Amino acid sequence: MSHVALVDIRQRAGYLFLAVMLGHIILISAQVNARSGVPVLEAVTFGVFAEVQRGTSAIVAGVRAVWSGYVSLRQVRIENDALKQQLAAAQFDLQEQRALADRSRGLEQLLDLRDRASLRTTAAEIIGAGATPDFRTLTIDKGERDGLRSDMAVIAPAGVVGRVVVPSGRAAKVQLLIDRNAAAGALIERSRAQGVAVGAGDELLRLEYVAEVSDVAVGDVVVTSGIDGIFPKGFIIGRVEAVEKSGGGYKEITVRPAVDFSRLEEVLVVVSPMPAAEAADGSGQ
Amino acid sequence: MRAVGVALAIALAIALQTTLARFVIRGTVAVDLVLVVVVYSALTNGPVTGLLAGTFGGLVQDSLSTGVIGIGGLAKTIVGFLAGIVGTQFIVAQPLPRFVVFFGATVLHAAVFIGLYELLDLRQFGAPYAAVAGQALGNAVVGVVAFQIVELVPGAIERRRMARTRTRR
Numbered sequence: 400m401s402h403v404a405l406v407d408i409r410q411r412a413g414y415l416f417l418a419v420m421l422g423h424i425i426l427i428s429a430q431v432n433a434r435s436g437v438p439v440l441e442a443v444t445f446g447v448f449a450e451v452q453r454g455t456s457a458i459v460a461g462v463r464a465v466w467s468g469y470v471s472l473r474q475v476r477i478e479n480d481a482l483k484q485q486l487a488a489a490q491f492d493l494q495e496q497r498a499l500a501d502r503s504r505g506l507e508q509l510l511d512l513r514d515r516a517s518l519r520t521t522a523a524e525i526i527g528a529g530a531t532p533d534f535r536t537l538t539i540d541k542g543e544r545d546g547l548r549s550d551m552a553v554i555a556p557a558g559v560v561g562r563v564v565v566p567s568g569r570a571a572k573v574q575l576l577i578d579r580n581a582a583a584g585a586l587i588e589r590s591r592a593q594g595v596a597v598g599a600g601d602e603l604l605r606l607e608y609v610a611e612v613s614d615v616a617v618g619d620v621v622v623t624s625g626i627d628g629i630f631p632k633g634f635i636i637g638r639v640e641a642v643e644k645s646g647g648g649y650k651e652i653t654v655r656p657a658v659d660f661s662r663l664e665e666v667l668v669v670v671s672p673m674p675a676a677e678a679a680d681g682s683g684q
Numbered sequence: 685m686r687a688v689g690v691a692l693a694i695a696l697a698i699a700l701q702t703t704l705a706r707f708v709i710r711g712t713v714a715v716d717l718v719l720v721v722v723v724y725s726a727l728t729n730g731p732v733t734g735l736l737a738g739t740f741g742g743l744v745q746d747s748l749s750t751g752v753i754g755i756g757g758l759a760k761t762i763v764g765f766l767a768g769i770v771g772t773q774f775i776v777a778q779p780l781p782r783f784v785v786f787f788g789a790t791v792l793h794a795a796v797f798i799g800l801y802e803l804l805d806l807r808q809f810g811a812p813y814a815a816v817a818g819q820a821l822g823n824a825v826v827g828v829v830a831f832q833i834v835e836l837v838p839g840a841i842e843r844r845r846m847a848r849t850r851t852r853r
Contacts, residue, residue, distance in 0.1 A: 412730075412731045412732045412735070412765070412768075415732060415735065416731070416735055416761070416765050419735055419736075419739050419761050420758065420761065420762075423739075423754045423757050423758035423761060424754075424758070426753060426754035426757070427752055427753075427754040427755055427758065427800075427804075430752045430753060430754070431752060431804050431806065527702040527703065528701075528702050528703070529702070529748070529749055530698055530701055530702055530718075530744070530745045530748035530749055531701075531716070531718075531745045531746075531748070531749045531751075531756060532714075532715075532716055532819065533749070533751070533797065534749040534750050534751055536749065536750055538702070564750055565750070572750065574750055578750070579807050579808065579809070580750070580807060599810075600809070600810075600812075600815075601815075
């Protein structure tokens with residue numbers, strides 16, 4: 400019986416291929432955001448069902464309106480609607496005041512964190528690399544049980560390594576600074592010119608958004624500026640390897656990382672101060 | 685049984701990839717072992733095994749990476765399916781045709797993978813022609829060598845056994 404089914408599948412390889420492709424497209428759509436910032440699958444599904452809901456709601460609302468407006472007591476309904484509106488306005492005001500208070504508390508905590516000079520770190524051993532060559536990641540042997548959270552900075556004695564992106568119970572995935580999606584606030588140590596160090600996918604970094612008039616020279620040390628809320632200020636990122644004029648108001652700067660990512664065996668995860676995003680979330684709760 | 689073998693081969697490839705890639709992470713990583721296993725399975729077992737191996741291997745790789753889950757799976761599914769069709773329609777029994785298939789499969793995989801990421805505006809890859817060519821070359825060499833080993837080793841062992849038997853007589 401199973402042999403017959405297998406033969407059947409093999410004869411319909413095209414259908415199977417299309418089904419698998421459709422499955423992948425649905426899977427990707429569920430993760431990729433549309434222009435509105437909502438996943439495409441959710442946007443499409445929501446869009447379709449919203450129309451159904453709109454129709455259903457219109458019918459129900461029509462029936463209810465007829466019932467409550469004409470069949471039920473008319474005056475009571477009008478009074479009730481007014482009271483509901485007042486209550487909704489009061490609730491909105493309350494939410495607004497609460498949000499303002501939370502925001503103030505969050506800013507206070509962030510300022511407090513910024514003032515702390517000493518960092519608390521935990522050592523971790525590298526136990527693996529990324530599963531695909533297109534993403535520059537490492538796996539370390541410490542996870543949530545050791546207090547690791549997303550967006551915690553990972554450093555080595557030579558300089559910045561990257562940040563924690565996926566912590567699990569006993570391990571965590573670290574996105575290296577050389578990954579195409581990685582970036583860190585940076586500044587030139589000598590001239591204090593600010594920019595953003597961005598991964599290029601190979602062994603080098605690009606220092607972007609450095610103004611054309613800024614004082615940058617080959618050999619300058621690039622350090623973290625701390626403005627990204629992930630990497631503590633003053634840690635070495637690398638050295639300027641090339642400076643070119645792009646003509647677009649910014650310099651084209653290539654930076655060689657201070658860390659030799661191929662020889663890393665142990666790293667330090669900065670567990671305190673906690674990431675800015677978490678601090679903001681925590682204050683909101 | 686064959687499916688279990690392919691799944692084990694993919695698991696082994698991922699284990700090797702995550703172990704070996706660590707030591708060459710600084711430069712361009714030139715081999716995607718999972719893709720090699722997918723193309724190998726497709727050439728030896730046909731398009732259905734190829735596409736299922738591609739789906740499984742790609743999704744596992746996606747889930748272990750920081751990207752969108754499904755893009756690598758989709759790319760490897762297409763590659764596995766087409767490599768399987770090539771394997772059934774053409775005679776791919778010599779090293780050179782196999783090299784061409786592995787090379788072409790890697791280029792196609794990169795085109796779909798990078799194309800989807802660029803199309804969805806998720807990552808910018810620039811002009812990674814050298815990296816893709818390097819990976820295609822690496823995958824092709826590893827693939828052809830894998831074929832040679834699988835085909836030659838059992839015969840060599842048998843010949844050695846026969847030679848020993850003659851010597852004893």
